[in-house]
Amino acid sequence: MSAFSKSNWDRRSVLRAAMGLAAAGGLAACGSNNGRGGGASGDALVQYFHAYGEAGTEQAIKKYAAAYDKANVTTQWITGSNFESKLFASLLTDNAPDLFEFHPQIQLVTSGQVLDLTDIVEPVKDDFNQADIQSHTVDGKIYGVRMIDDPQFFFYRPSLFEKAGVEVPQTLDELIEVAAKLTTDKVKGVYLGNTLQAVIRPMIWAAGADTLDENNRIAYHTDGVVEGLKKMRKLFTSGDLLLDAPADYWDPSALNQGLTAIQFCGMWAMPAMQQTLGDDLGVFPFPQVTDAGKPSVYNGGWSMFVNAKSDKADEAKEYVKWLWIDQKEYQEDWALSYGFHVPPRTSIAESADKLKSGLPAEGVKLFTDYGHFDNIGWTQAMIKATEDVFADCVRKDGDPEAALDKCDKAVNTELKKLFG
């Protein structure tokens, strides 16, 4: 900028300087929205998180990132209900995050999208919940670091149960009856979310079936599941199911606002519910659908993955190791200070006093007794296919067999692509 060093500015150099500034400003403006913050020094890493509902979560993730001194980590906090779509779409572009949270799904491994993290997990492998290690392993390699486990089950209000004179349901039939008795003109019996997608896998397990068997073949197309779908249809049309609530199942609002007596939700919402409802809160698993089935709980959760196609993959891996392997204090804070999550690290779970007594302890018991973890072979396309089943024959009056046949077609196409 010679213009500034000279005392007598001529018109041309001032103009040149002004244009240079404008151009720089334009470039900076372009850069400001790509999630890579200032980036004054060190490497700039970008991570994607879906928007957790609990207060303080976004600040916490940013706080951990700020404490890392080897790279400047910026966080994209993705709001809205379609985190998967936004993540998958961005992974194809140059603006892809260097690391992101997601669930273990094998198509990310087969397409070379996620980096092998075996060498950072291996040294502490025994400290992890072995089911979590298994759900992230393909051909002996571990592809993600579990941050939190999120058991999902029913929450209910004992005071309303007492008033209606009902007991905790042990079977899906009983749940339908209980819901009918609990329904008044102000309060609906039960809430499963507006689209019912959260109870699909629990229902399959509670009907004695599974998503895929150990040889990665369809295991959900059974008579028990068909029976379960018919019962779900009965519940859906009974008028005792809360529908079109302003907040979806993952948000504690429906139960907290007294719109429903029972709500399917996750362990994460427990603190918020306890704060509103106090002791008037209980939990139970998804009840058994058939005699062959057992009550079930979906142990969902979130894991960190490194984008293998990023040119800063090694730095990203280094960050994942630092935060999600080494920094146990932060891991504990993340699992227990906002919503409740079960820590996947045994050493942290053992010292987690908040989960040792009362209702949280009951939640952890459901997690251990009835929990089913992710199957890495069960991918987003298959999840979507089963959502279509629920749409076709629970929300719509379709034939369950036909809906499952359609689902089989989609899942088999997917299985063939993944496993040959």
Next chain:
Amino acid sequence: MSTTTTRGLARPAPAKSSGTRPRRGLRGNSTFNFWLFTGPFLIGLLIFVYVPIGWSIWLSFFEARFTVTPDKFIGFDNYRQMLGNGNFTGSLLTFTVFAAIIVPTTWALSLGLALMVNRLRFMRAFFRSVFFLPTACSYVAASLIWKMSIFNGVRFGLANTVLGWFGVENIAWLANPDPPWYWLVIVTARLWLQSGFYMILFLAALQNIPDELYEAAAIDGAKPGWQTFRYITLPQLRATSTAVILLLLIAAYQAFDEFFNLLSKTTWGRPPLVELYYTALGDSQDYGAGSAGAVILTLLICAVTLLQGKIMGFGRGDESK
């Protein structure tokens, strides 16, 4: 800019001498001017329209999942998959139903509003603006208001509160497709959003109808009201009506926002663009199948447009009238 500088340097002062003969620099060249003015748009068109179309056709013959640079050629498999896919063919039906409802209702409502506003003697500007204002609202914002506060399924939703006064049970407007109340939500949202705009078009057309026509009609004994409307106003609005119907059809075809925001995890109520979004960009990220669907759709639109041209006589010029 560079041309100015070059000429300035080459011939600084003696502009007088060249004043006698016409300058034939680049500026006077009409071919250059043509490219100067159309070039940027053509480049934009090429990059943002034709390249994606070409790319999409190319993708449609490949196994392209989680990638837009595939290498596995699979011929017409994607086309077979899309045509055999009930959801995609169903989406064409959804669009037809939607267009069949929304085009006539918006036409009638905006014409009705225009007639009423046109008759006002006072506060005309106020009502014109009030009815036009919703046009400025985004479809996403309107969908959220419709979903969360007007048509939510709980007892304090606006629609359910009003129905509650008459003792009607709470209705799940969006979650339950039987009966298909979701159409009411979608159609009212769009009516609210777009009627005002078409009302303005009709209003302008109404004000263009010469008063002499009405006077002549009155002298010939036409009764004010229906008769005048049917035989004078409506025929005079023909050109505007045709334009409005075409614009409405195009808008209906582009429908995406309200369907996407109001209905989730459904197999129904998805017009083609929403269906293709879920195929190509949603969870499955199947760009091959999505592109195949887009190509099928493009062919259909071309066919319909040509047919429409045949019937309505577009592009034939004035002599056909």
